[in-house]
Every structure is written in structure tokens, then in C-alpha cells.
Amino acid sequence: MKNLTRNAHMMPDDSHIHNIAGSILRNYDYLFPSAYPDIPLNLNMLKEAMAETGFFLEEEKIPEFMENIELQLAAMVPLNWNNYGTIAILLNKTHPEEDLIAISLQRITELVRELPNFNDAAVPDEDTLDSIIYTWISLTDEYPGFTEDEAWS
Numbered sequence: 144m145k146n147l148t149r150n151a152h153m154m155p156d157d158s159h160i161h162n163i164a165g166s167i168l169r170n171y172d173y174l175f176p177s178a179y180p181d182i183p184l185n186l187n188m189l190k191e192a193m194a195e196t197g198f199f200l201e202e203e204k205i206p207e208f209m210e211n212i213e214l215q216l217a218a219m220v221p222l223n224w225n226n227y228g229t230i231a232i233l234l235n236k237t238h239p240e241e242d243l244i245a246i247s248l249q250r251i252t253e254l255v256r257e258l259p260n261f262n263d264a265a266v267p268d269e270d271t272l273d274s275i276i277y278t279w280i281s282l283t284d285e286y287p288g289f290t291e292d293e294a295w296s
Contacts, residue, residue, distance in 0.1 A: 155208065159198055164215035166192035176221040180228035180274070182213050223263035224271050230255055231278035243280050248272045 155163075167188050168175065174183045189209055193199060200208055214236060217229045234241070234254055241254075251272050255261055 155198060155200070155211070159196070160208075160211050160215050162196050163189070163192045163198060164212050164219060166195050167212070167216060168219055170195075176223050176226070177229075178225055180226060180278075182216050182220065182229050184209070184213050184216060218260065220260060222258060222261045224255075224265060224267045227271055227274040228278050230258070230261070231275050231282060233258055234275070235279055235282040239283075243276060243283065246276065251275055 167184065170192065171183070171188060177183055186205070186209070189205070189212060192212075214232060217233050220229075222230060222233075234251075237258075238254060241250075248269065252267060255267075255275070
């Protein structure tokens with residue numbers, strides 16, 4: 144395996160992110176698919192995977208790096224309808240052009256089923272789809288004054 148040790152002042156590239164996310168997935172495979180809305184990721188998991196791959200960062204760069212790892216994990220782990228937070232993160236990244244105010248429940252269902260790591264054959268209930276939409280809206284800067292009441296109307 145190639146030595147991935149880098150200067151702590153440098154930011155990781157995509158291959159480092161992929162390797163570290165892969166390490167987390169291998170070491171914590173029993174957590175996936177998750178029964179929770181979001182990726183189960185914590186600082187200890189990240190630090191362990193970074194040490195395993197020989198990659199180190201300055202402490203102040205960890206939060207941004209952790210977001211990149213979460214996004215990479217979201218694209219790698221098996222997903223089901225319980226994972227609406229993770230699904231929203233992926234949809235926000237892969238479909239930024241969608242009009243979230245006008246999007247239909249059918250369109251959300253189609254987009255989710257197109258995700259390569261989504262493998263739940265169940266029919267989602269309306270509350271789950273609403274949770275995906277509301278979470279997705281919360282991830283965008285497009286509707287900064289958008290209230291929860293407006294999201295559900």
C-alpha cells in the first residue's frame with residue numbers, strides 16, 4: 144500500500160478522502176446500512192482512519208475534512224429509506240438544479256432510487272419523503288429565510 148503521509152498543511156485530494164472513507168467503512172461495516180437518518184461518523188472514527196492511512200491534518204481543518212468524508216461515505220454505504228439525512232446530502236450534491244419548492248414526491252422517489260448505493264425496495268411513506276425534502280432544503284443556501292411552516296405547506 145502506498146504511503147499516504149502528507150504535510151499537515153496540505154488539504155487532501157479525492158483519493159485520500161476515498162481511502163479514509165473506505166477505511167472507516169471496513170472498520171465499522173457493522174454500522175451499515177444504518178437505521179438512523181445520518182451517517183454514523185464521529186471524530187474518533189475519523190482519527191483512527193486517518194492514522195491507519197497515514198494522513199494527518201491540522202486540528203482546525205478537521206471539521207471541513209469530516210464533511211468531505213461524510214459525503215464520500217454517503218456515496219459508498221448501502222442506503223435505505225431510514226437514511227433520509229444522508230440521502231438529502233447526496234441529492235443536494237448530485238442534483239443542485241432541482242427546484243425544491245416545486246419538486247414532487249414522485250420525483251424525489253425517482254431520484255433516490257437512481258442513487259447507485261440505494262437498495263431499498265420498500266415504498267416510502269409520505270413522511271419519509273417530506274423529511275428528505277425538508278432536509279435537502281436545509282442544506283441549500285437558496286432559501287435562507289425559509290421557515291419550517293413554509294416547507295410543509
